[in-house]
Amino acid sequence: MENKEKDLSTALEMTGKSADMMVENSDMTNEAAVVEQPPVGPKSAMVTIIGRPSAGKSTFLNTATGEPVSIVSAIPQTTRNAIRGIVNTSYGQLVFIDTPGYHDSEKKMNLRMRNIVADQLEASDLILYIIDTTRPCAEEERLIVELLEGHQDKIVVALNKIDEKRSMKDHAHKFIKAQLGNVPEKRVLEISAKEDKGINEVLKALYEMAKEGPHLYSEEFYTDQEVDFRIAEVVREQAINRLEQEVPHAVYVQIADLEQRGPNKMWCRAFICVEKESQKGIVIGKGAQMIKTIRLESMKQLRNIFDYKIELDLQVKVDKNWRQRDVTLDKLLK
16 A cells, blocks of 8 residues: 555656656757656546635646636635536546535525535535635535535545644644544645645545546546636636726626637637626726736736637626626526
8 A cells, every 4th residue: 555655646746737847957958858748547536626715726726737727816706617627647537626615695696606516516426625724614614514414435625725824724623523524534634725735645535536437538638618718717817806896706708709810819809797887997997907907917828828829809898787697697607
């Protein structure tokens, strides 16, 4: 067992997902260095990530895959859909589903997002439950535990943000022992998703539970997101991280047109949609400075994701009370 664990740790380090893949020979200035990756192993699992808002689910997913799969913000409830990120190693393929933050709310949109979480738990092979240790395990954690009652045989718990001074990891350990007593201690792990600490140990625990089976995606994939969805999420991320008060939650991004204009360039017309006329002015900003910044920063981020340039035509429009309309929610929440 010890040798097996050592092999697994080595395999995880070789993925480049949470370790630096760098060539340290400074003499190789004129030669391309190629790092051979081992073939993807036989194990396969769909892993649902669950946790309350701002627990660090999206940060974990981005760190584990080594790519910006899910948008990250200090503002709670930025993830609205079930986002897939894929980790391939010599032990197999883990397909992670980053779900919206689970919390108690009777608002229509929040109820829809809670249903997304519940559906993903039923469909998953394994569950990664992420807890923010800087906050007490109170009512919202108990709501999550109720969802997990019948799934304790497939849960790994990650106690996140342990590097922060406010961390109450002992409190979190006691909560898990009391509420999810059938989850063994070796599957309750301490991590810092932001600082990339403990990520390999979480992957290791999941691989040990995963079974052999067919892979869902080719090994070159790290997400299954379509181009238009990725563009919309990047624009939304850049917008919500710059807007204040209630405006971020009132924003969604609509992709109106996508047009390939050459082998290395795509043109996209997109609208940042808000609920009220007063919010439109906030998004545009004085002298159109805010919308210009969102556009330029979005294009910069997209250049890091795609191997071609995406030219954005970005505008703002009002879609009055869209969070209360089923037809809009059906399009946005999947």
